[in-house]
Amino acid sequence: MEASSILVGIVGKTNTGKSTFFSAATEIDVPIENRPFVTIDPNIGVAYVKRKCVHLELGLIACNASNSICKSGWRFIPVKIIDVAGLVPGAHEGRGLGNMFLDHVRRADVLLLVIDASGSTDEEGRPVKPGSFDPIIEVKQMIYEFEEWMYSIIRKDWEKIARYIDTGGIQDSIGFITQRLSGLGVSRRHVAEAIQLSGLENKKLSSWTSSDLRRFTSSIRRVSKPIVIIANKADIDTAEDNIKRLRDEYKDIPVIPTSSVSELILRKSSSKGIIEYIPGDREFKIISKNTPRELSRILDKIADYMRKWGSTGVQEALNEAVFNQLSQIAVYPVEDHNKYTDKQGRILPDTILLPRGSTARDLAYRIHTELGETFIYAINAKTKQRIGESYILNDNDVIKIVAVAARKA
Ligand SMILES: Nc1nc2c(ncn2[C@@H]2O[C@H](COP(=O)(O)OP(=O)(O)OP(=O)(O)O)[C@@H](O)[C@H]2O)c(=O)[nH]1
Ligand SMILES: [Mg+2]
Structure with missing residues (x-):
């Protein structure tokens, strides 16, 4: 039995750690490098959200999880996740790799917007001194690029559709619009909510201006593809202050500090039997007697990070997306x-x-x-x-x- 039909989309500027997040969450090896546009074709896999397993509440010693996984009393429930190529400002005009590849996240139910919270990549994703690029600008640019992509889909034939509806060609206008946008994973409820949210419920469709249509697009994005900001590279010193600023700036979007690279190292070390670690936990235990010195040093740093931030943030981000944003x-x-x-x-x-x-x-x-x-x-x-x-x-x-x-x- 399928546990869910949820699709999580990973999007964002190039070179922010999208594929690192994906690899950490799915344990699938994918190309990762410190340069722009490493990912071209999408990576698709399975990630898990984490809950206390109900067998504990029922006083049972164990269960026989089948469509999901039960580990130390935690139920890991699978969701689909997709990592796509990176964006740069102007992608909607064809810059960088353009934005056509966003077609792969058309049906995503929720977006993880991975940003470089440390500001160590410029707007083109090129490595720069940490702290030199403002992630608040990055979030604005990325949401803009994403909504421009949606706008280009929504505005196609819009005038024709609007005229058709307004001249009585169709009675159920919301149903008709929904059908038109179904490729974007948009439901009837989304369309109705977006029209309201944009204050357009009493305006004839054919008299919507292009700014009305943009507002509608932005609302459709908000209701049909809620965003979680993944403030990645939080392990770099310059990130902390930026995360505070991001939280002040985006009061209605969750900002989750993450160190995807730390989670990736923990998952790999765990599968090699070097450490004992349950994804999302606050700590891990080194169990191997002969951990290489360099790895030991890295693991110490990760432990420090987790003491400071509570966890690596990867599991928290997935849980936030599915349990809170998608209720x-x-x-x-x-x-x-x-x-x-x-x-x-x-x-x-x-x-x-x-x-x-x-x-x-x-x-x-x-x-x-x-x-x-x-x-x-x-x-x-x-x-x-x-x-x-x-x-x-x-x-x-x-x-x-x-x-x-x-x-x-
Ligand atoms: N310090 C730090 N570096 C990270 C973190 N996550 C990823 N990186 C590094 O960031 C660089 C880019 O990582 P990728 O996962 O390839 O980034 P991407 O967003 O998929 O990039 P493109 O596919 O090229 O758009 C690599 O050098 C990673 O090691 C993190 O949490 N902390
Ligand atoms: Mg990538």
């Missing part, structure tokens, strides 16, 4: 609500991510269309109570679905 909750479907097992007797095998506000029937649909269609009732395995189709799921609910389809089976 997802984790739900555990089971067959046996007393033993918390599936048909094969596996304890709590699956975790499903669903948007907050989803119902018991939504969960049934996510498991299988037929289960949704023939839903009869469900059981909350924690309380053993029978619940109806419109029961709003809580985070960490354990649910048995009873359906005609399942009875036949």
Whole structure:
């Protein structure tokens, strides 16, 4: 069973550490170098969000995680993640690699905007003295480039569409716009919200000016592709002050200090058995007796960094994107609500991510269309109570679905 259909997009200026973040999160080796435009073709992989596994709350010793991973009481739930080529200012006019490659993040649900918080790369991504480039400018430029790309898609044939709708060619204008923008992963709710957010609900579409359309684009971006600022290279001294300034400047966008390179080293050291480390933890333990001296020195520095910032930030960023920005909750479907097992007797095998506000029937649909269609009732395995189709799921609910389809089976 698929845990989620969420796609996380990694975007940003070239040479900020996007691929390093990707590699740290997915444990897939990809080219990383200190120069602009290393990544050309996108990297696609699986990253994980991290939650306390519900087996702890239920007083169980262990579980048999199947569509996700349970490690030391933590459930790691997979999401898709994509790392694309870097942007430079003017990308929408074709500078650098241009912005056509953003097509690969068209369907992303949330964006990780990786920036060089240390200011050690200029606006073209060339290495410069740390502190010489202002990451606040970088964020502005990158959001501008991204929205210019969306604008170029949205404005295509816009006048024709607007006229068609306004002359009565179509009744459901929101539905029509949604359909037009579905390639951007835009839903009906997004379109309705964006129109409101831009104060355009009472304006005829054909009388929207280009600045109205830009405002609409910006709102569509905000509702359909929320951003988390990944303040990367936070391990360089110049980053700390910049992070404070970024947080002052962007009160409505989360700013997560990260050291992707540290996370990458920890993951590699862990897989080689040199350290014991659970992604996202505040600390790690060196377990190998013969750690090379140089690595030992690097690990000490990473430990200092984690004491200062709480963690490397990579896991925190993924969790922020999925649980806060996308308001997802984790739900555990089971067959046996007393033993918390599936048909094969596996304890709590699956975790499903669903948007907050989803119902018991939504969960049934996510498991299988037929289960949704023939839903009869469900059981909350924690309380053993029978619940109806419109029961709003809580985070960490354990649910048995009873359906005609399942009875036949
Ligand atoms: N100090 C420090 N350096 C980092 C960090 N993350 C990445 N780097 C370095 O930044 C440089 C660029 O890293 P990449 O991951 O290739 O950057 P990118 O954004 O994917 O770059 P392009 O694909 O070329 O656009 C490399 O030298 C990395 O080692 C970090 O957290 N701290
Ligand atoms: Mg790259």
